[in-house]
Amino acid sequence: MSKIAVFGAGSWGTAFSMVLADAGNDVTIWGRREEVCATINERRENSDYLPGIALPPTVTATHDPEQALAGAEAVVFATPSQTFRQNLGEWKAFLSDDIVMISLMKGVELGTLSRMSEVMADVTGAGPDRIAVVSGPNLAKEIARREPAASVVACADEEVAKRLQALCHSPSFRPYTSVDVLGCELGGAYKNVVALSVGMAVGLGFGDNTTASVITRGLAETARLAMALGANPLTLMGLAGLGDLVATCSSPLSRNRTFGEKLGQGMTTDEIYASTRQVAEGAKSCSSLLALAQQTGIDAPIAEHVDAVVAGKITATDMMQSFVARDTKAETD
Numbered sequence: 001m002s003k004i005a006v007f008g009a010g011s012w013g014t015a016f017s018m019v020l021a022d023a024g025n026d027v028t029i030w031g032r033r034e035e036v037c038a039t040i041n042e043r044r045e046n047s048d049y050l051p052g053i054a055l056p057p058t059v060t061a062t063h064d065p066e067q068a069l070a071g072a073e074a075v076v077f078a079t080p081s082q083t084f085r086q087n088l089g090e091w092k093a094f095l096s097d098d099i100v101m102i103s104l105m106k107g108v109e110l111g112t113l114s115r116m117s118e119v120m121a122d123v124t125g126a127g128p129d130r131i132a133v134v135s136g137p138n139l140a141k142e143i144a145r146r147e148p149a150a151s152v153v154a155c156a157d158e159e160v161a162k163r164l165q166a167l168c169h170s171p172s173f174r175p176y177t178s179v180d181v182l183g184c185e186l187g188g189a190y191k192n193v194v195a196l197s198v199g200m201a202v203g204l205g206f207g208d209n210t211t212a213s214v215i216t217r218g219l220a221e222t223a224r225l226a227m228a229l230g231a232n233p234l235t236l237m238g239l240a241g242l243g244d245l246v247a248t249c250s251s252p253l254s255r256n257r258t259f260g261e262k263l264g265q266g267m268t269t270d271e272i273y274a275s276t277r278q279v280a281e282g283a284k285s286c287s288s289l290l291a292l293a294q295q296t297g298i299d300a301p302i303a304e305h306v307d308a309v310v311a312g313k314i315t316a317t318d319m320m321q322s323f324v325a326r327d328t329k330a331e332t333d
């Protein structure tokens, strides 16, 4: 039985801990709030994030990072992207020199425009063979209900990816390997921005033609940027690209789509932040992805418009009108 540490006792950290436990591992969650850890240990439930879901006996929780990491062969990170660099700086002293780090996060850092694998490399100095990501159509509540799903485990070192694949292959969770860390991370971060715009369309009362058009152009925009930065185009057609985009943009469970829906209904960004504690990564990553696209010389109208709506510079109605009115062009340009 392998020991795995999972940092982050929110929706996805807890649901992925269940996957790891179902796959035969001994899992220790690090939680920021002691009361959440106590509830997990005493009531076998994370009532704040996954109420009504019974946790396997091999999942325990602690607020002590050193205790969470003791004897762990891999550590999984599932906290918000924008505070991850600071968090990891605090946890770094407890990481062994050979531990493999896995990011579940789907954001790009503001300012540095770093992906989370790059933050892990910067902060710890670890090489690419110790840095991995898991990304795919994995809405936490469905995974916690053990509904069948697939995902991608990406690491530049294929042997490491295979080892991690075995660690998280459970009866309801099917991981595929990839060596395209960049493609998986950009697919995961960009779909959140596209889901915001789809949510806005839904909030405005538009139907399936509108959402399908935005999803498809969102995939084109994601692929344009990711390929310019060196991603494998097939990654964007796979689970961490199209798969996650479809799940997130279609599901009322998505926090990003819901955030967009509220914008479409006329709420402001500040009002939405005040209404939920859960992270909608796209509301921040729209700025960093837009900056990354501009830096790379890539046209990114969806990121540009979503960023403007989130910043309160234009309305969701302005965004939809502008999408249609933009200069016409060939679909493949």
Ligand SMILES: NC(=O)c1ccc[n+]([C@@H]2O[C@H](COP(=O)([O-])OP(=O)(O)OC[C@H]3O[C@@H](n4cnc5c(N)ncnc54)[C@H](O)[C@@H]3O)[C@@H](O)[C@H]2O)c1
Pocket (backbone or CB within 6 Å): 008, 009, 010, 011, 012, 013, 032, 033, 049, 078, 079, 080, 081, 083, 087, 104, 105, 106, 107, 138, 139, 140, 141, 277, 278, 279, 281
């Ligand atoms: N929920 C999903 O379905 C899902 C699926 C795949 C990927 N993800 C990604 O996983 C990451 C985590 O998402 P989540 O759904 O678990 O979010 P969440 O909001 O449910 O939980 C976030 C967790 O991080 C903690 N946290 C918040 N601020 C923190 C800080 N400053 N320092 C340390 N911990 C902090 C919270 O207490 C909470 O335990 C995000 O990048 C998200 O995009 C989520």
Ligand SMILES: O=P(O)(O)OC[C@H](O)CO
Pocket (backbone or CB within 6 Å): 106, 136, 137, 138, 139, 140, 192, 195, 244, 247, 248, 253, 254, 255, 256, 257, 279, 280, 281
């Ligand atoms: O709830 P969201 O919008 O953060 O999306 C959750 C997952 O990323 C879906 O794969």
